[in-house]
Amino acid sequence: MLLRGGWEAKIGRPLTLVVVDEAHNLSGDERGLRLELLLATINRECRQSQFLLLTPFISNAGEIAKWLAPDSNADITVKFEWRPNDRAIAVAMPEKTDKPGDFRLKLTTVHTNKDTIKIENEIELSHGRPLGLKWSNVSGNLSNVAAATAVSLNHRGPVIVVAGKVADTWSIAKTLHDDPELASRAAKREELLGTRGFEDIAFVTDFVKREFGEDFALASLLGSRIGVHHSGLSDEAKLLMEWLVEREHIDTLVATTTIAQGVNFPVTGVVLATHQYPYGKTMPPEDFWNLAGRAGRADQAGTGIIALAATDAERSEILQTFVKRNVSILDSVLFDMVRKMTKSGRPIELHTLYHMKEWSTFLQYLAHSYKQIGNHARFASQVEQILRGSLGYQKLRQEDAASANALVEAVNQYANVIQGKPLSLVDSTGFSWESVSRALAETGKSGISASSWSPETLFASGDGVLEDAFGILFKIPEIREELKEATGGKGPDGTFLADVVKDWVGGASLPQLARDYFMADGQSMTEALSTTCRAVYGKLTLAGSWGVSALQSLTAGEELEKMSPEQQKSYRNLPSRIFYGVNSDEAIDLRLLGVPRSAAEPLVAHFKERRIPNDIRSLRGALANMTDQQWATAMGVGAATYKRAWRVLEGLE
Known part of the structure; x- marks a missing residue:
């Protein structure tokens, strides 16, 4: 999230303009709720910010503008009837x-x-x-x-x-x-x-x-x-x-x-x-x-x-x-969530709803707000003002006052639950406090600590930390389904997923991964490779790196502070190795520069031989100046193809 003291401190000036492309996604399930609460947070914490929402699909622009700028929302809609063709x-x-x-x-x-x-x-x-x-x-x-x-x-x-x-x-x-x-x-x-x-x-x-x-x-x-x-x-x-x-x-x-x-x-x-x-x-x-x-x-x-x-x-x-059908209005996911709870007849007891992704997102928003305010009594007195920042609560107040009051009461009760808890862990993990608490207990049982995340051993075949880590993550509602999908239908198997990750980071090709893990009886190689890519690129790279990063933040302690800057970089880069499918910090840098995965590690070895400094600027310059012969020396057969692929992926062609 873009937060006061965080993003603003980095850019050295107040955040003044927030541009939201594809703003119609506000109505879209969990992603819509995250966007709604993100905008509400920015609106509260970055007072000078203005909002530019880009979408061809909106029939309630006035309502959205009033939500984001209650006091200055006139004449904000700009419409273009132009179409490039019939x-x-x-x-x-x-x-x-x-x-x-x-x-x-x-x-x-x-x-x-x-x-x-x-x-x-x-x-x-x-x-x-x-x-x-x-x-x-x-x-x-x-x-x-x-x-x-x-x-x-x-x-x-x-x-x-x-x-x-x-x-x-x-x-x-x-x-x-x-x-x-x-x-x-x-x-x-x-x-x-x-x-x-x-x-x-x-x-x-x-x-x-x-x-x-x-x-x-x-x-x-x-x-x-x-x-x-x-x-x-x-x-x-x-x-x-x-x-x-x-x-x-x-x-x-x-x-x-x-x-x-x-x-x-x-x-x-x-x-x-x-x-x-x-x-x-x-x-x-x-x-x-x-x-x-x-x-x-x-x-x-x-x-x-x-x-x-x-x-x-x-x-x-x-x-x-x-x-x-006409395009639907930009509605609030939070509004729909509360209305569904009300219709079901169940009381809104927030600490029991964390297993539902959309409610977990809302709980994370509350935990962040509580942490920013920093005082229990002040949070309780300001809770309605905090909720008013969301589009959903504004609509509830207008259309269903009883449900709006019930939500305020539920938030007050939840504040008692999270009082005194280390809520910074909610922000750093992307989990609700309930899931953070469970993950802390499970990592304690498994004996996972900062020293467990060793760049030298984590992805080695004999190391069991990844198996334990994925076993824990399969118990966390916010990430469980993505990890299950990353197994290609094998279910919540931490050992299976750890083996896939180790081979993926170790440089196994897509056909190798398909044959070893994802090919079913009677499947063609094309079908097996499709399953592999859906599992690896569709879920594993994102969910796996997110999960490992979350557990690292829960187990980081004094041991991390004792590391040298270079060691800390490697420690923090471990999730990126999963995301990019490489096993060195240098290869991560090359992947950031658009180098295809298959070419990254060979180029790392080549640059080490040429003693190219390991920083983004030097690597970018070295890549730009590499001759065809140098590519061939680094890559061997197929060098011309991978060189051109890098140029296309980097936008040079």
Whole structure:
């Protein structure tokens, strides 16, 4: 959090402007609550701060402004009606024809962003067997309808296909790849682009093969100008996919819904195979409109098309209703939490709710506020003022005074619970006080202390500290689910997770990790690698580094103060080794400079031989001045690919 005496002390002046991009995330579950409470904290502790919220989706701007600036909130909304291109939203649905096996794919317009766009209610998009698909292949199969729609729109320009699950992205991409006409079209476009496009795709293909193996499906897809983008890829691979799309070397990008957030791709069409997230959760309006905003961007000719796949009239009606929904107001997650508790008939006893993530976030906010005020009596007298800083409490006071009073009473009672506790540990861990207390007890039982976190032994095969640490973390509600997902479905197994982390930090390749830990019977290597990346990049790097950092803060004592500055740096860098997948402080610095994981440790050895000083400025200069021959000396085979990958990831190309 940005706090008085913390951030302001670092920048040497008061915090005066807070810019919040994608501000519609205020309505989004746990993340929305964290954002709401963060803004409330800044508003209380940094009195001169002003707020600039950026979002295309808001119908209650006045309410939000009044929350953040009760006394000076007039004339704050700035609206722009400008759109880079026209845009039309339609439902794509197959229709059986008289010829056996053939079908007609039609678009039914649901919405246009300008009244001046006149489109017939139905447009025939294709007729016959696009992609070689028969009527039996598209009847009841949304993925195939989406693939047929995408290939029918491809002649207009690049298209994004959005699938609900990672497995569906591979299925759709394969269906597209198997079409000989699409491959021929890709080859012709490559000829038009000349050598640059060919070289760019060849470079990314080589990188993918080196990172994932020759048999990884993405390598062959790229040859047909088809890309994928989802949690089943490494961070580097996803960034390279984005780079290829930005350069217009990808005709079709098959992605999951994560592509919606903030990526400005030059595409003319977006095809949704589903309007739901996994497990049947309907996409919120703001997420859909974010996806729709990918189509028809600047420099794209013609109308942007957003097509939602349907297999029958009933689903078409559902989708049309879905599209016509207005964007929801920016509401408070805290408000909804309290209302749910009230409706359940349960009293709000905060110390019993810490196992629920959203309530843990609220408890952390209270603990931080209590610590900042520093006096129990003063906190009790100011509790309503503290709560008034949140949007949720303001709404409760207006709409449900009884629940607002109950919340105030619950907070007062909770203040008695945390009185006299070392609440700085709440801030340093990201856990509620209840979870901090449990973690302290468990680390005491395990005998984990500051000296246990040894850079020389922590990731060694014979050391048991990581096993004990993950065993403790699996008992902590705030982090437990993320760690369970990091096991790839194996459950709360601290030994398994510690073994994965040790191999990951030790430099094991993604195929090695897949074979040793994540491959299930009957799975292809592509499927196993997708599981591995979802576990490692999607959960382990974040949750594992967070958990280890939290336990370090709980066990740091006088031993840490006795360490030299260099030893303290290595101690504090241990979580970063998990995050970046390397096992030295020097390699962490190189990862910070955009060097791919596979190249970091070889470059460390090379720079040591050249006696390059181990600081960010020196390393950045050494990287910038490295010749091709020096890269080859450091990396051997594949040096040119990793050098270029570094340049792309660092934004130099």
